Structure formats: C-alpha cells, structure tokens
Amino acid sequence: MSDAHTHPNYIKIWYWLLVLLAISVVGPMFEIPALTIITAFGIAIVKSYLVAAYFMHLKFEKAIIWFLLTLSIILLGVFFFGTAPDLMMTEGDQWIDCIADKSCVEQRL
C-alpha cells in the first residue's frame, strides 16, 4: 500500500479535469489554429499533470520515479529531434527530397 500521505480531494481534481476537457472541446470552435493548439495540446499537458500528480500520486512519489519518467521523456525527445531533420529539412546540398522527386521510389528505398 502507498506510503503515508494525505489523500487529495479527488472529486475536486476530477471537476477540474472536466472543466479542462470542456475548454479543449470548445477551443477549436473559434477556428483559430494557434488557439486550437493551446486549448488542445496545452490543456492536454495540464490534464496529464493533474492525473499524474494526484491520481497516480506522483506528487508524493520518490525522486527515483521522477528520474525514471523524465529520462524516458527526454529519450523520446532525442528520438523526435534526431529523426525530424532527416524528414523535414530537405533544402541544401546535403539533402535530397526523394519523396518529392520520387527518386526513392525508383531506388526502392
């Protein structure tokens, strides 16, 4: 069983999660892409923090778990930023956009 700590008010956190869900649904109705990104993904990050910190008790967990999870997310970032240039930066002498010029299809790459 979990180490001794006071249980937070779970119902209150659930209410907040529902409010945030409502905002993430209403946000795109304004049809402003920047606002949609904030209300969809920004709110998703806040919601995931509330779930992780209070429902998963990460707020009361030992530092080693924070380290483990942060390391996983950093490695995921390495995966993204390590491969993104290969796919997206196709300008310059060293890059060939083989999808656009269809040469990779001919080379069966």
Added chain:
Amino acid sequence: MHGPIATHRRATGIPTGRLAVWWLLASEIFIFGGLVTCFLLFKLNGSPGFEDAALTSVTAGAINTFVLLTSSLSIVLAHAAIENGDRVKTFRYIWYTIGGGLIFLGIKTYEYTGKIVHGHVITENLFWSFYYTMTGLHALHVIGGMVIMALISFDIRKGYNFQRVELIGIYWHFVDLVWIFLFPLLYIANF
C-alpha cells in the same frame, strides 16, 4: 511477514511491486510515445491524408475522455477505500471502473464500425493507419486493465493482495493519460 515479496520488499524505498509498475509505464512511454512521435513527424511534414482527422467524431472522443477521466476517479477512490480497509466499497469502485472501460470500448466499437462502413479502413492512408494502430493498441490496454481489475476485485473480496489496487490504479491512470493525448491528436487537430 506473509504475502508476496513485492508487497513489502523495499530495496529502493519503494515497494517492489509499485516500482515494477513504474518500470512498465516507462517502457509504455516508448511504445505510445514512439507512435505519437512518428505521427507528428508525418503530420508536420505535410504528408497527405492527415486532413482526415476532420472525419473523426469530436463528440464521441469527448464522451470517451469523460468516461476515462471518471473511471480514473473511481479507481483512485477504490485505492482510498482499501487504505481505509473498506473492502465492499473497494470492490464496488473497481467494478465501476470496469464499467467505465466497457462503455469506452462500446463507443470505440461504434466509432470503428461507422468509419469502416464508410470505407475508412486501416490501409486507406497514413492518418487511418495511425488512427487504428494507436486507438487499437490503446483499446488492448483498456481490455488488459479490465481483466486484471476483475481478478484483483475477487482477491479483495477474499481479503488478500490489497496493495494491488494501487498498482492497477497507477496502470489505469496511465491508460487514461495516453487517451488525453490521443484525443487532441486524432480528433481535434484537423488542420
């Protein structure tokens, strides 16, 4: 001391069972995170097909988010109840959570059927490949969690392995957490 070693062994200061669940979740971050990363790479690169996100039902996705958030509440209440030694309440909350999982799967099945009959199958384009792979893998995690919860609920009724309520709770919250990100990716961001 009686009971499984995972209950009371604390080499790191954390019960081994709970540490194992966190390790599992760290590996799950790569499974779902890898998929989400690839999805973003293709979407940001302007690959064709991603505009089909406009065809998914925001209402169905939002209802499913509500259902999962609520089931997360019920499993954390089960955890609080077992810490107070209330086995009856714990059993009930676990089954509320399983019920939430069933509603979630029901809505997902309805959505899948609607899409498939309109020809949006997994091979149609990259968006639908990601849609079915990510939501399908997520649904498998929901099913797995429900089965484990059912087994744990019977243990609770018999009066043992109380610590497992917290462990399955942490797993279930993670399943909820994954959906929190899948919802905006697959349902809202249709630009």
